[in-house]
Amino acid sequence: xxxxxxxEMIEKAREGHYAVGAFNINNLEWTKAILQTAEELKAPVxxxxxxxxxxxxTGFEVVAAMVKAMVESMNITxxxxxxxxxxxxxxxxxxxxxxxxxxxxxxxxxxFEENVAKTKEIVSLAHFMGCTVEAEVGSIGGxxxxxxxxxxxxxxxxxxxxxxxxxxxxAAGIGNIHGKYPANWxxxxxxxxxxxxxECGNMPLVLHGGTGIPEEMIKKAISLGVCKINVNTECQxxxxxxxxxxxxxxxxxxxxxxxxxxxxxxxxxxxxxxxxIKMEMFGCVGKAF
Ligand code: 13P
Numbered sequence: 001x002x003x004x005x006x007x008e009m010i011e012k013a014r015e016g017h018y019a020v021g022a023f024n025i026n027n028l029e030w031t032k033a034i035l036q037t038a039e040e041l042k043a044p045v046x047x048x049x050x051x052x053x054x055x056x057x058t059g060f061e062v063v064a065a066m067v068k069a070m071v072e073s074m075n076i077t078x079x080x081x082x083x084x085x086x087x088x089x090x091x092x093x094x095x096x097x098x099x100x101x102x103x104x105x106x107x108x109x110x111x112f113e114e115n116v117a118k119t120k121e122i123v124s125l126a127h128f129m130g131c132t133v134e135a136e137v138g139s140i141g142g143x144x145x146x147x148x149x150x151x152x153x154x155x156x157x158x159x160x161x162x163x164x165x166x167x168x169x170x171a172a173g174i175g176n177i178h179g180k181y182p183a184n185w186x187x188x189x190x191x192x193x194x195x196x197x198x199e200c201g202n203m204p205l206v207l208h209g210g211t212g213i214p215e216e217m218i219k220k221a222i223s224l225g226v227c228k229i230n231v232n233t234e235c236q237x238x239x240x241x242x243x244x245x246x247x248x249x250x251x252x253x254x255x256x257x258x259x260x261x262x263x264x265x266x267x268x269x270x271x272x273x274x275x276x277i278k279m280e281m282f283g284c285v286g287k288a289f
Pocket of ligand 1: 179180209231
């Protein structure tokens with residue numbers, strides 16, 4: 001199946017009261033692990049790519065070509081959207097040109113009116129190209145690939161104004177952060193989420209910082225309109241832990257254990273394991289159409 005935009009999968013998630021997982025990719029192994037798991041579980045999936053990861057993989061065109069070719073060569077039948085995560089204004093345009101099917105334009109650090117104007121421009125370009133757009137209001141705390149947010153809770157009126165620009169889904173800061181949550185984290189701000197939902201009606205909402213959010217909070221967030229949940233750090237932690245175990249057990253020193261195909265295998269399997277856990281938690285298993 002060719003790559004799809006995320007409209008239909010997200011709207012189905014909203015109607016069906018579950019969330020689609022958006023998992024960040026960093027390289028071929030990450031992509032393979034996530035695609036295999038989505039196919040095995042018959043789950044629609046979004047592959048998120050930060051601008052930093054795009055740069056690491058040598059460019060938007062390379063990532064788009066790799067993902068398209070892998071979906072084809074692996075005979076993936078579930079819907080897959082290739083999504084730019086926290087894109088800049090220029091980055092979003094470049095991703096669309098390269099063949100991404102969905103982009104997030106993160107204008108949350110601009111003065112609000114500038115965020116509105118720039119989001120509007122990306123929406124018209126993306127929709128002209130048949131792609132979906134995520135916008136952000138408030139900011140996701142913590143740091144991801146050089147994008148740092150102060151963790152402001154989104155203003156529901158501002159959310160409504162951005163939602164009215166014709167975006168396809170909205171990321172709103174509700175006390176969520178990228179990376180590991182600190183021990184003194186207050187949890188998600190469900191009052192803020194309910195207020196945003198009340199203003200934005202049917203607009204699908206996106207929950208960033210999916211790593212380490214307890215299951216009951218995930219379920220509550222979904223019940224309040226969250227239809228897409230982003231996960232990045234947890235895949236990295238699982239990958240690193242499994243790789244560490246392999247090396248600490250001296251496996252890289254046995255026979256051809258240093259071969260990257262062997263060295264990276266436990267980490268790749270570990271990514272599959274956590275993606276499965278998350279997909280089950282988000283309720284998207286068996287929802288591919
Ligand atoms: P985590 O790294 O906390 O899982 O957040 C991922 C994310 O929100 C990507 O935009």
